[in-house]
Amino acid sequence: MNSPAKRATRVLFWDIDGTLLVTGRAGLIAWEEAYREQSGGQPFPPVRPDGLTDHQIAAWLLGHEDHTSTPGADLQAQAAAMVARYEAGLGPALPLRKGRVLEHVEAILASLPSLPFIHTSWLVTGNTRPGATAKLAHYGLDRFFRPADDPSAPLDGVFSERVEPRARIVERALAAVRRRWPDLHPDEALVIGDTPHDIEGAHAIGVPVLAVASNTHTIEDLQALKPWRAVPALPDADAFAARILARE
Template sequence: MPNTLLLWDIDGTLIDSSGAGKRALCDALRIVLGIEDTLEWLDFHGRTDVWITRQILRHHGLPETSADIGGVLNAYLERLDAAMVSEDTRVLPGAREIVETVAAQPKIAQGLLTGNLRRGAEGKLAPVGLWGFFPFGAFADDSEFRNDLGPHAVRRASEHHGVPFAPERVFIIGDTPYDIECGKAIGAQTIAVATGRHSLEELREHRPGAVFASLADAPAFFAAIG
C-alpha cells in the first residue's frame, strides 16, 4: 500500500498550454458578457478558476453571484477544447517521465491539486496523455481558495487507496508561491519548480522544502521525496 502522496499542480508544473486557458476565458467573456479584455491586468497564476472569474466580474463592476460566475466558466470550458487543439501545448521537461515512474511505484500515490475546474483539468491533461495518471484530486469545484484544496485532495487519496497519508509524507508540487502556501496550510512537504512565471529566487523566498529549475533531473526529484 502507498505511504507517500504526491499532489500535482498542472499549469506551469506539468504542462505549458501556451495560453490556451487564458484565450478560452477571453472568448467566454466576449461571448457571454460582451467584454473585450486581454486580462493583462490580472495575475492569475496559482489562483483558482472561480477566484479568477470573480476578480474579472468585480473589475468590470458586474454581479458576482454563483450563477454569473458559473455562466462564464461554462462558456470557458466549452471553448477550452478548441483552444487546446489550436495551441502548442507541451509537457514540461521531465514531467512525463516522473509521472510515469511514480505510476509504477506501489509505495507512491499521486493525484492533482489544481486551481482548474475538474473539467478544465481533464481538458488540459487528456490531449497530452497525462489525465489517466491521476485518479483523484482537488479542484476549483471544491473551493474558490487554493489553501482550502489540500484537505479535499488528501481525503480523496485516502478514500481511493484505503490508507491514511501522514502530512509529512504528502508532497505538494507546483510552480507558484500559492502552491507552497497551500502545502504549508496542511503541514505537507512542498516542492517548487521554476517552470512557470516565478524564478528560482522568488520561489526560494517562500521556503519550499525543495526547489528545482525544472523536473528534468528525476534522480534529484526522487531524492527530495525520500
C-alpha cells in the first residue's frame, strides 16, 4: 500500500520507543518478570516479535500468534493481567538499563507550541498509558505531552488498552482529534514512528507516516513500505518544522 497523499500537517502522532527515546530494553526485564510470575516459571521465549503493542506482546507470550485479530474475553483478561504485572515492574526496571532521549527530540517537542499550524501533538503508541508515563517521566519528556498549566494531568494521547491490531490505536486517535477538530482530514495527521508496524497501522486508516530509521530498522526496510518520507534520524527543529509543513 502506498502512502496516503499528505497535506500540511496539523496533528502529530508520536510513537515512543525508537522514535522519542530508547530504554536499553528495560521493558524486557519487566516482561520477563511478568511472564515468570504468570507462567509459573516457564523460560522466556528467546525471540520477541518487534513492533507489537504491549497487549499484543502479552497475548503472544500467552501463545496467541495472530496479530491481525482481536481475541475474545478470556485471552483479553489473561493479557490484561500480564500487562498489569509488566506495568508494575517497568518503573523499577528503567534505571537498570542505560537508555536515552534520541537526538533533536527535546528541541523539536519544545518548538511545537510556537508552530501556529500545529493543532496538537499526541502520543499514539502501543505502550499502555502507565507504561508510557513511566518511560516519558524517567527520561524527562512527559512535560511535552501534558497541559502547561497542569503537570499532573494524564499524558495526551491514545494508548494500548486491549489486544487488538495496532491500526485500531491510530483509528481511535484520529477519531478523538476529529471530535475536537471535525474538519481535520486523515492526511493532515502525521504518524512519526520507527517500525513497519507504525507504517502499516497508519496507512490502514489513511494517515501518512514520517518513518525514522533511528532504532532497529534500516531506512531500506522502512522505505519498502512506502511511507510518506523515511529519514535516517529526526532532523533539527527548524528542518522538522519545514518538513512537516510539506505536502504532496
